[in-house]
Amino acid sequence: MISLPEGVPALHTNTRSSNVWFALEQSRALFELWQFTLARPMLRLAPKGVGRPVLVLPGFLTDDDATAVLRHYLSEQRHIAYPWTLGVNLGPTEAILDGLEQRLDEILLAHGEPVSLVGVSLGGLYARDLARRRPDSVRQVITLASPFRIERSSQSSLGAVFDSLSSLHVHPSRFSVWTLPREPLPVPATAIYTRSDGIVAWETCLDEDSRDAENIEVIGSHSGLVHLPTALYAVADRLAQQGDTWNEFAAPAAMCGLYPQAGHSVP
Template identity: 45%
Template sequence: MTNENISAPPAWMAALEYRAVAERAQMSAMLPALRRLPKGDGHPVLIFPGFTTGDRSTQPLRRLLRDLDYRTYGWGLGVNVGPTRRILDGIFDRLEKAHDRQGERVSVIGWSLGGIYARELARARPDLVRQVITLGSPIQMIENDTSSASRIWDSLRRYHAPGFRSPEREADRPLLAVPATSIYTRTDGVVNWKACLIRKSDRTENIRVFGSHCGLGFNTAAIYAIADRLAQPQDQWRHFSAPWYLRSAFPCAQDLDRSKLPHAVTT
């Protein structure tokens, strides 16, 4: 990060995003083991894709979570081109429909930009959301910060609803009223990994894994953490703790240092 803005990862790190192909292959190879993860209680799980992707990118994760007895929902809004009015209205509609089918609160998982949508849903409708899990979501970014996708974002900006981006960094906004987990990688080639960190509290946490940004939805360590978070009984949320035999897959996560965020407001 610079003194003024959150900046995109270096070009050499962006070039390493091809690792996502290997992460997808590893997920396929590990499916027999992944299907032995703790079964869920059948509650609904809504999954949002990242910027410029759609439901096809989250299909492997949704299929696996269905095998673990969750009722999973894609977002059904085509390609995620950013916060257009149609998309912003659509995510609220999807949340309400996922909730209304069984009357249960919904766990919302968002990959990259999808995680920013997920947090805004939880902020607006905590009565419908059980928890939020984000994958490489740059929740601390505000206007004039950059990522490796900034050129594409800027080319689509004219379609975006005004006022979507808060003038405040997430660190300076109130905590969500529901549990929140941020899964990130320090070798993220799309967004600055520090922008993915959230303030740790009794209902928030950061979980670090090894991998790429574009592979987080296939990353086996991330999937383990997701399944572990979803399997917790409602209203009995606890911080993630990897079993001893998997601790090498979860390096020590860094917590948000607000003093190091550009233009952070300290109190």
């Protein structure tokens, strides 16, 4: 079952995903893919990278095909975007957690510098776990609708499916997102979320208030965030920061209305 260890007080005891938004998830995601096609000229105006490595981690029950649009866009923005190459994401299995660490080592060997991690939904939980275990190897973490503060299955429309695969998963003590859900990451962190999330309770996707962490609200579906123009623009902007400095996201004046909330504080 998705839960926090005993003794950890609950944060969002009554929150759950919306049945209405869940029913509209697929149609909204398709509409957002159409939006992406129309928004390509605008997206090209996002700050460009300088050829640094980015590892993109897919969501629950999806694989690298689901992140193809995102990775292609990041490549166009002069980042070197890598797929995770671990097949379908069935949850935190030993093979996935070990495979992610090996994948990180491969990219580190190829580039000789820390790697940025972009995680979609459950992929974002892996990214945060990896950043805790390997802080010197990770430049920053960006999550897209990732419920890293989830407390139980009812806060996700796919909670029962996740629970049905729990026999494949590692013990919670090995997965830091379950044992340290509120501890600030040792690297800069950006959490992109949507209040109209149809899969998880949006409150579970918010990071705590800290100097190197921020929450960016966009308007979209859970499944569509991986190609939602405003989400992609924010990801590209975060990845394009130079040097060792990190500043919170500031939307261009013409796009401010598309980001209802952005900053350190939890809304």
